[in-house]
Amino acid sequence: MTDVREAQLQDGSFEFLAIFLEGLPFIFLGTLVSGFLGTYLPRNAFEKFLPKNRSAAILVSGLLGAIFPVCECAVVPVIRRLVKNGLPASCALAYMLAAPIFNPVTAISTYKAFNNSYLVSGSRLAMGYLIAVAVGLIMARVAHKHFLKPSALEESHEHQHPRTLSAAMNNSLRDLMDVGLYFTIGVILTSLLKTTVIDPTSDFWKGLAENSLAATPAMMILAFILSLCSTSDAFIAANIGNFKYGPKLAFMVFGPMMDAKLIFLYSTVFRWKFILFLCLGLFIGSGALSLFFEHVIEANWNQEVTP
Amino acid sequence: MTALHTRLFGLLATIWGGVLIYFYTTMRVKEYLAPDFHHLIMIGGIGIIILGVYSLLNPSSETACDHGHAHHDCDGHDHGHDHDKNSADCHHEHEGHGPGITYVLTLLPLIGALYFTQDKLSNLGLTKKGLYEIPNLTAPADAPPFTREDLEKRIPKNANGEFQLSLVTAYYVAGDREVEGIFNNLPVEFEGRIVEEKVNNENGFRRRIYRSMITCCAADMSVVGISLEFDAPSADPPNETWVKASGILTFEDIKGDRLPLLKVSKVVATEEPYSEFLLRE
Numbered sequence: 181m182t183d184v185r186e187a188q189l190q191d192g193s194f195e196f197l198a199i200f201l202e203g204l205p206f207i208f209l210g211t212l213v214s215g216f217l218g219t220y221l222p223r224n225a226f227e228k229f230l231p232k233n234r235s236a237a238i239l240v241s242g243l244l245g246a247i248f249p250v251c252e253c254a255v256v257p258v259i260r261r262l263v264k265n266g267l268p269a270s271c272a273l274a275y276m277l278a279a280p281i282f283n284p285v286t287a288i289s290t291y292k293a294f295n296n297s298y299l300v301s302g303s304r305l306a307m308g309y310l311i312a313v314a315v316g317l318i319m320a321r322v323a324h325k326h327f328l329k330p331s332a333l334e335e336s337h338e339h340q341h342p343r344t345l346s347a348a349m350n351n352s353l354r355d356l357m358d359v360g361l362y363f364t365i366g367v368i369l370t371s372l373l374k375t376t377v378i379d380p381t382s383d384f385w386k387g388l389a390e391n392s393l394a395a396t397p398a399m400m401i402l403a404f405i406l407s408l409c410s411t412s413d414a415f416i417a418a419n420i421g422n423f424k425y426g427p428k429l430a431f432m433v434f435g436p437m438m439d440a441k442l443i444f445l446y447s448t449v450f451r452w453k454f455i456l457f458l459c460l461g462l463f464i465g466s467g468a469l470s471l472f473f474e475h476v477i478e479a480n481w482n483q484e485v486t487p
Numbered sequence: 488m489t490a491l492h493t494r495l496f497g498l499l500a501t502i503w504g505g506v507l508i509y510f511y512t513t514m515r516v517k518e519y520l521a522p523d524f525h526h527l528i529m530i531g532g533i534g535i536i537i538l539g540v541y542s543l544l545n546p547s548s549e550t551a552c553d554h555g556h557a558h559h560d561c562d563g564h565d566h567g568h569d570h571d572k573n574s575a576d577c578h579h580e581h582e583g584h585g586p587g588i589t590y591v592l593t594l595l596p597l598i599g600a601l602y603f604t605q606d607k608l609s610n611l612g613l614t615k616k617g618l619y620e621i622p623n624l625t626a627p628a629d630a631p632p633f634t635r636e637d638l639e640k641r642i643p644k645n646a647n648g649e650f651q652l653s654l655v656t657a658y659y660v661a662g663d664r665e666v667e668g669i670f671n672n673l674p675v676e677f678e679g680r681i682v683e684e685k686v687n688n689e690n691g692f693r694r695r696i697y698r699s700m701i702t703c704c705a706a707d708m709s710v711v712g713i714s715l716e717f718d719a720p721s722a723d724p725p726n727e728t729w730v731k732a733s734g735i736l737t738f739e740d741i742k743g744d745r746l747p748l749l750k751v752s753k754v755v756a757t758e759e760p761y762s763e764f765l766l767r768e
Contacts, residue, residue: 184611191612193604196596198519198705201510204503205531212534289702293767346545353542354488356535357496357589360503364593374706379615412702415767419622419709 188375196371199407199441200364203253207363208356210254214261215352220343224266234268238316241271242309245279251409252280252436256445257359261351263332263449269324274316277462280410280436281308290432293414300425303473304414307433311465315458327454329447358448366441370407373440378405380420389422396467399427403435410436426474434466490546495586497542499593500535506597507532517762518606520704607763608708610682610726616710618697619686621744622658633666638673649676649733654698654711655765657747661738667745675736677713677749678757682726684714687741691720696732696749701764708764715751724756731757 230237250258259272280286287301294300324333379385380402388398399420408416413435417428438459446455488496510516511529520528608616642650652675660666677696684693697712699705715732724730734751 187609187611189603190605190609193600193602194519194606194608194612195706196600197604200597200600201507201516201519201528202524202704202706204507204535205527208531208535208538212538349538349541349545350488350493353493353496353500353538356500356538357586358584361584361589361592364596368596370706375612381615381617381620406706408707409703412704412707415702416707416709 192371192375195374196367199367199370202409203363203367203441204360206251206254207257207359210250210257211355211359212352213254214257214355215350216348217258218261218265218351218355219348221262221265226262226265226267226271230271234270234320235317237268237271238274238313238320241274241316242278242313243282244275245281245283248279249283249285250279251411252439252442253363253409253445255279256442256448257355260332260359260449261355263328268320269328269332270316270320273319274312276312277315277437278309278312281305281433282312286410286414286436289411290414293418299477300429303477304429304432307429307466307469307473308436311433311437311462311469314465315461327450329449329451332449359445362444362448363441366407366439366444369444370405370440373405378402386422389424389427392424395423395427396430396470397463399423399431400434400463400467403431404439406435407439407441408435424474425477426470429473430466430470433470434462437466438462492586493542493546496589497539497546499586499590500539500542502539502594504532504535504537504539506601507535515606518705521701521764521766522762524703607727608705613682613697613699613710614685616699616708618682618695618710618712621746622655622709622711633660633669635669638669645676645733647674647676647733649674651676651678652736653677653765654679654696654713655700657713657736658711661747662745667738670736671738673736674733675749676731676733678731678760679712679729680727681715681724681730681732681754682712687714692717694721696730699764700767702767705764711765714746714748715754716748717751721754724754728756729759730754 230240255276259267259276263269263272282305287305290304291297291301319327385398388394399417402420403413406413406416410432414432417431420428420431423431443455443459446458450458507528510519511525511532516525516528610618638650642652642656644650650673652670652673654677657670657675657677660670679696679698682695682697684695687693694715694717695712696715697710699708699710701708715734731754732749732751733753734749737748737750738745739748740746
């Protein structure tokens with residue numbers, strides 16, 4: 181084995197363990213919550229809490245991360261179970277996509293990473309929220325069977341299931357195994373890509389920062405591959421090369437919604453075809469909106485936002 | 488889920504939890520995660536083990552029917568089955584994967600990673616994290632103007648009267664001519680790992696000292712390194728040793744960039760600190 185291959189194997193193993201160790205406790209927390217919700221939460225309980233109007237319910241769902249802050253790893257098993265318990269999938273999507281961004285932890289870390297900038301932190305939260313509710317509103321018009329996996333589709337049925345600790349633990353275990361499997365596959369892919377494909381210090385990558393057309397897609401691809409936690413990605417975005425504010429915003433909005441490990445986690449709830457469309461839609465939407473935000477901020481505040 | 492499947496999954500969960508506890512009790516976790524996450528690893532590990540052991544001891548004694556009832560759309564086919572009302576036991580086919588594939592796809596990579604990792608990045612990995620780059624650091628926005636008085640007040644000195652400066656601070660001041668004047672020709676001591684210098688080192692007199700910075704885990708790591716200039720080529724201490732490097736801090740212009748440079752008077756090996764990482768603030 182060559183020295184380079186040995187080094188890549190060492191680095192890939194290191195990256196794999198770092199993400200696995202960081203993510204597994206959150207996955208467990210999410211599956212524990214999901215298992216107990218699935219057992220004890222009455223069906224359609226959310227109808228009592230969310231507005232009756234579907235659009236208003238989606239708008240509210242996008243804000244729930246402020247009250248129930250969860251990272252992108254933990255949110256998937258939770259919404260998976262909530263959808264089965266009657267939460268409209270469009271609301272679940274809005275919550276799933278917005279929660280990792282629209283929460284106090286991410287807001288503070290972004291604020292700190294960008295020199296105590298309310299502008300950057302606020303625009304990140306606003307953009308994350310807008311995209312999440314837009315996806316929710318669009319998907320509210322599509323039948324669940326077109327984007328939810330059959331196992332996530334629920335149909336009211338008459339028989340009662342036991343509401344016991346044993347049932348809750350078994351549900352949690354099953355969720356942990358399902359989500360843990362896809363999480364592991366995602367982490368393997370992330371580690372492989374990080375150690376073999378991407379080198380942010382290369383001349384090629386640095387050159388992209390100077391190219392206004394390529395910079396934004398490049399930063400979103402980087403976010404996809406790096407698969408960072410939304411609570412820490414602002415520090416990486418702030419310190420990556422000479423990229424302007426727009427590409428960095430795209431990095432911080434697209435990454436928590438779609439990355440190499442998340443696509444596998446999403447596949448526990450959604451159909452692969454939908455995940456591909458979602459990825460494409462988020463890519464285009466995040467890219468376009470981030471450039472728009474950059475333009476508006478620079479035009480109105482007459483400044484370039486840099487760390 | 489059959490009782491056997493529940494037991495097998497319970498065993499696998501116990502193994503996962505055991506891995507977390509192993510990393511916590513051996514403190515290998517500090518090579519991978521920020522200190523704030525260490526206790527989370529322990530709590531998560533214990534929780535997963537409790538879940539696993541519980542499932543081993545109580546396999547499918549009561550199973551909530553938690554999967555979908557996709558009678559109307561199951562990838563284009565229907566699957567009819569009868570429900571016994573009020574039954575606690577639903578015998579639908581669960582869409583999740585069986586224990587075999589879950590064991591293979593989660594344990595093999597985990598075992599492989601445990602075998603091949605050296606609890607740190609290689610030089611190639613560090614290079615990708617910016618070891619030989621100029622760090623694009625976020626300066627604290629609320630930092631007051633730095634004066635000689637600030638320096639004396641804030642930065643501790645070692646027994647030899649050298650300022651124990653962080654590598655990050657040296658980069659903050661580079662390029663700011665006013666503040667740089669305070670730090671230029673200052674006797675300082677840096678702490679970090681030492682490696683070979685691969686840039687601006689034509690005569691081979693230079694090596695490099697670095698620290699890694701993280702927020703959550705090693706996956707978000709970036710590296711800050713500064714050149715050390717010796718009087719002659721030196722290979723002692725060996726690469727990757729933790730060292731304290733003393734000398735005079737200077738600044739140089741390299742291809743239009745202003746960079747800090749330590750003209751070394753002494754480099755001594757030192758104990759590894761509790762955490763490999765500096766935390767980003």
